[in-house]
Amino acid sequence: MRYPRPEPLIFELSRPGRRAVTLPASDPVLKPVEECLPAGLLRSEAPDLPEVGQLDLVRHFVRLSQMNMSVDTHFYPLGSCTMKYNPKVNDWAASLPGNARVHPYEPDEAVQGVLALLHRLEHMLAEISGLAAVSLQPAAGAHGEFLGLLLLRAYHDHHHPGQVRSDILIPDSAHGTNPASATLCGFRAVQVRSNADGYVDLGDLAGKVGSQTAGMMMTNPNTLGLFDRNVLQAAKLVHEAGGLLYMDGANFNAIIGQCRPADFGIDVMHFNLHKTFSTPHGGGGPGAGPVGVCRALVPFLPVPRIRCEGDRYRLDFDEPLSVGRVRSFLGNYGILVRAYAYIRMHGPDGLRRISENAVLNANYIRARLQDFYELPYRQPCMHECVFSADRQKKRGVRALEIAKRLLDLGFHAPTIYFPLIVHEALMIEPTETESRETLDRFIEAMIRIARDAEENPAVFEDLPREMPVGRLDEVKAARELLLCWRT
């Protein structure tokens, strides 16, 4: 189905007096609102809200949703974001009445099942990572980073009082959230170079690590889709200086079940449940970024901790060294249920197959496209592969045009212009959930684009053409952001 016209804004559909839902008159006689609230809190005019009938309202939002690309409708190879399929059984588990209708203020005794599920999930994540304990509180990956760094700071303040450990070392291939989290936490983000193979440059690291080092944040596999073979030496350098090693677990789906971060020197890490553990992503729902820690950091974990005593569970607030709460209640519970369901559904063998297939799919794409696009790091990759559109750029076709052309060919675009150390980067992550046939269709589209760039660059003008809207003015949107409806 084509899109006949741009969908009007909900405000443009508004007609005075229309309602989506009409409430019956209240049975008991209510006090007038003027008697309930002080005059200063009352508004004199009704708010300017859209007035729309229920059917028009439903059609409006259904039509908008149909204009979206999503994992349920399209192949979505967004590198660094792991847009894997979210199994529907996860949603069933989260919508069970004992999960969906539980109230956050119910006492511990009334929610034993909830506490049991969370306690088991903590232990599963600890076992998978090899770490000693896990907090499920952080509401997203970056929130997990922030907590991880708070724990680092608490550890140093406790064990090395009076020392100034100001630096967090971060490779130049890192996600932008890493330096942002370090800065927000009051540290100085110090960049470490990558070497020609895409791994941490140990010489550069050795020159920057020292008594001022609080820790290092590594993403492994890194954003080039490469398992950093220097991780053991990097861990040694950081540990010898008294620092701790943080792992950004964004790419954990590439190694889950194959190796445990604790075994390669990681002291603290976050898990993106919305990536590796298949919970909804981005606009699809709230995230969750649990943090796992080594034994030395356990006393600093947020309260409340969930304790299991015999067959009873309770919340324990009595941890004097704790950094305190980082999230209301018990985190994004509905998301945690989905991750729990996913882990239980797969078991250890299934989790191993996830990483095997994620790596296999990425290498299949890498091998079939490497003659058509430049591949700056040529070794086998993990769960994603990073090409450069430099060859196409010489013909006037940048990574941006390739991305727009893919939209018209029926695929969500990959991540472009990241990681920053690759020129004209095209970062492709197929995930393990895609079939060989889907990968082949995508590869054929990419080959067609590479040929068009050589032979027929005119097809790249004014893209996209088949989408509900044409090329959006990103500069105007960034410079003149206007979010309010005005008549």
Add this chain to the structure above:
Amino acid sequence: MYPSNLKYAESHEWARMENDMVTVGITDYAVKELTDLTYLELPRAGEVLLAGDAFGVIESVKATSDLYVPVSGQVIEVNAALPGNLDILSEDPYVKGWMVKLRASNLAAEVSSLLSAEEYRQRVEAKS
């Protein structure tokens, strides 16, 4: 494209020296690579920076990048008009598009690590 009276850093900043006063901006190549610019953050006058320290942030539809001072010194003046009119950077990156003026503290020792226009041009052309 790369004026010969300026010195250049590998991270694409240029420096104009007048005694110990050093004016800093970013090169025409950097502006073109960033494509459409959306945001620029500059430091306050008075800040003391070491060579290689970030003095600001520039953002485009493509990427967000730190801006690094090529030499150590104190920020004396900031081009306050620039963040509100980023088109200046595409039109005139070397004169009107200047970003900060520094009073350099260690110029004689640091200047040798900067590139000449010809050296910078060769690096950039090797990349593209």
